[in-house]
């Protein structure tokens with residue numbers, strides 16, 4: 001029998017890991033209620049894409065972004081030195097029309113040099129084919145940074161309407177990323193991914209948590225019109241390539257809420 005591939009080797013070879021169990025059942029309930037609260041406060045229109053860098057002001061969002069199992073998953077994929085740079089919720093409402101996410105690579109326009117990044121997509125709600133879970137082109141991170149143009153299809157949720165020209169993406173090789181609430185996927189910042197519209201009667205909320213490593217220089221101040229917030233969550237910084245910020249709250253221990261605390 002061939003040796004089993006480790007999650008790290010799988011990440012290097014295919015550009016992703018799925019699924020990773022992150023939250024306990026109590027945490028799933030707690031953090032869904034947390035997002036419901038944010039949604040009530042902001043309204044759905046804003047909550048759809050406007051919950052950005054909330055972890056620096058809201059301790060519950062911080063506890064999710066720095067959840068010990070989130071950091072373990074990043075370490076498993078990208079190594080021991082873990083730098084959090086951003087958080088952003090991606091919500092697709094059932095009644096919001098043909099909103100989709102065009103094929104893209106995360107690091108495009110991010111100004112990371114070299115373009116090293118790892119995204120955790122943490123499911124707050126169940127995500128499946130019907131409600132527009134993420135889709136990924138396996139192994140596409142090995143193609144390096146690809147050109148992005150503008151999507152001609154209305155409804156792209158990406159901020160600058162970016163899209164990899166469709167002739168450069170073989171959609172027949174795409175795989176779906178279904179997740180139960182509390183599970184996460186991990187993908188490389190160069191892995192091509194996107195998602196289809198929500199055709200269910202259910203909300204699809206996921207939290208993207210963006211990481212890099214301390215050797216990376218941030219050439220652009222901005223990400224989704226908000227500045228990067230680099231914080232070294234684990235390991236060491238032997239490079240001093242970016243200015244690390246202090247933590248707004250202490251790091252949580254597992255589990256972050258509920259039984260077993």
Ligand SMILES: O=C(O)CCC(=O)C(=O)O
Pocket residue numbers: 090101106119121132133134193194195206208
């Ligand atoms: O939530 C989605 O459907 C897409 C998320 C995404 O594009 C990202 O993580 O960069």
